[in-house]
Amino acid sequence: MKAAQIQKYAKSLDVQINEIPKPEPTANEVLIQVKYAAVNPLDLMNIDGSVKLIQSYSMPLTLGNEVSGVVAAVGAQVSRFHVGDQVYSRLPLNKIGGFAEYVAVDQAAIWFIPQHLSLKQAAAVPLTGLTAYQGLTEELQIKPGQTLFIPGGSGSFGQMAVPLAKQMGINVIVSGNALAKARIMALGATRYLDYRKEDFWTVLDPVDAIIDTRGAKALPLEMGVLKPGGRLLSLIAGPNKQFAVARNLPFWKTLLFGLAGYRFDRLARQHHSLYRFILVRADGRQLQQITSIVETNHIVPAIDARVFDLDHINDALQLVAHGRLTGKVVVAL
CATH class of the missing domain: 3.40.50.720 (NAD(P)-binding Rossmann-like Domain)
Known part of the structure; x- marks a missing residue:
């Protein structure tokens, strides 16, 4: 599968698109086919190493902290989520990787997207x-x-x-x-x-x-x-x-x-x-409460009109770093 990765921390935005194996979910994980990944200032900090003393990563690192997508497979101990469910997540700090076609996520870090939102809109909510x-x-x-x-x-x-x-x-x-x-x-x-x-x-x-x-x-x-x-x-x-x-x-x-x-x-x-x-952590139970508030108030996050594909991830990152935004920047996979 395709994934956006860095080989080392660097001040320049030089993210590479590589072919890597599709992850296999463990017993407590859900495999998500990523449909949209949001691009955040935190992703820039992951690239330049600004938060490496708080959370360090082995290299190469697949970037991406926030995703929405469809459940493609579930681990043996997962019962709440099923193949085909539309879900979203702020990925766990120690296991990010949303800028990829698939990501395996602990079931405790995900929830169902708000009923009134599209997968594109939902990607802007979790983080x-x-x-x-x-x-x-x-x-x-x-x-x-x-x-x-x-x-x-x-x-x-x-x-x-x-x-x-x-x-x-x-x-x-x-x-x-x-x-x-x-x-x-x-x-x-x-x-x-x-x-x-x-x-x-x-x-x-x-x-x-x-x-x-x-x-x-x-x-x-x-x-x-x-x-x-x-x-x-x-x-x-x-x-x-x-x-x-x-x-x-x-x-x-x-x-x-x-x-x-x-x-x-x-x-x-x-x-x-x-x-x-604060450096926000993943929490599916809190995301459940947030989802309820989003639905009750019919909140629709603003999404920037410029949507990128994975091959143009560097353009998306540049926009977040230096551009004038009209909403959350997302990458379509």
Whole structure:
């Protein structure tokens, strides 16, 4: 079968299409014939080795973290899923490989796609949905009635995080471009700031929690609108000591992440708040809950109009790295 692979970590995008054996599912795995694979910034980080201290891989590495497809075979101990079922998954961190014609996935990491979505649309849900769900419930521990701010939340992450937060009874404020305002408000945001016209740090009252989508340079301004005791979760700024401790990482990694994240923790202490970082994990039970919310709210993720095939995976990656997107980028297999 065809698969998109790298031979080593590198800063350049030089992904190769290779012929590799079709995987055989183990007793607890489902073999998925991949129909669509979503392309995410995480895939770029897998290429350049940005997350190798958190999750390292042997080479060659088949890339791809998020898929939708059809069950082609099931292991001996799989009873919930059957051949022909349409399913999707954020693949387990230690066994990615969605940029391939087939992928074998532990049954605990998949669920049935939402009934109203096509396989193409469904490919955009698992990773962002689980990031939002785990971020809200585990890292931020935000409660009904509290206020969440998502600066730069008008893209693919916001389109999942806003309705999930609304379902949990959370007030959501988003900043982004004017073109996305109507769509994000329709998903349940209580307030929308046009970043070209309003500086959030001058107009917002203190909020209970923030999900940072912009990175380290934005943290000082974002921390400035947090209530004392509030939490900021970054999707991209980087891990800290708490991240390592919570995951029982080895002492040397805990020390290293503690040093790397010291400036974030120090900034948080100055604002009497807490800093958190997330690298989302696979979880089929959580994906089941997300699917229910997606169906109840009839959420339809935006998909970028430019759909690629596997032979043009480098073009898709370049678009995610440098392009202006109108939704999640997907690869059709």
